[in-house]
Amino acid sequence: MPVTDTQAMISGMTPALQPGRWVFCTMAEPVGLADAFALIREAEGITLILPFEVAKAEGQNVSVVMSLITLEVFSDLEGIGLTAAVSTALASAGISCNVVAAYHHDHIFVGETDAERAVEVLKDLQKEASKS
Known part of the structure; x- marks a missing residue:
């Protein structure tokens, strides 16, 4: 309850x-959906919260x-x-x-x-x- x-x-x-x-990423076409913690659609694009290794493999900024x-x-x-x-x-x-x-x-x-x-x-x- x-x-x-x-x-x-x-x-x-x-x-x-x-x-x-975890890394917050933004992209036009989402990748790594099977591993994503969350997907959020905003007017500026799609935000994915991805495991670090998935984001890194996809060439995303992993500095944070x-x-x-x-x-x-x-x-x-x-x-x-x-x-x-x-x-x-x-x-x-x-x-x-x-x-x-x-x-x-x-x-x-x-x-x-x-x-x-x-x-x-x-x-x-x-x-x-x-x-x-």
């Missing part, structure tokens, strides 16, 4: 660092390598505040993030070198929310 209460979403988010390295953190709470699509709380906590720690919300979970992409620290920041946020 999806969680809608903001405090419950944050206290139950359980951030989990996923394996792999990301790690993926999945918030394991089943957050409601109409839930309010989870993205704001997560992005604010990471921003306060000086960590850039890109959020991709899906049906079951929210997924946070952070720079590969910030991944472990980002998980700790999110776990601290979760602990604080659990106290309330």
Whole structure:
């Protein structure tokens, strides 16, 4: 059952660092679809989030390598505040993030070198929310 209460979403988010390295790419004709984490259509073109090795093999710019953190709470699509709380906590720690919300979970992409620290920041946020 999806969680809608903001405090419950944050206290139950359980951030989990996923394996792999990811790259955001843009292209006119998408390649690597079978391996893509996401495909997003924008007016300017198609954005794919691809595994590092797939993007590199396709000649994409791989200078910004990301790690993926999945918030394991089943957050409601109409839930309010989870993205704001997560992005604010990471921003306060000086960590850039890109959020991709899906049906079951929210997924946070952070720079590969910030991944472990980002998980700790999110776990601290979760602990604080659990106290309330």
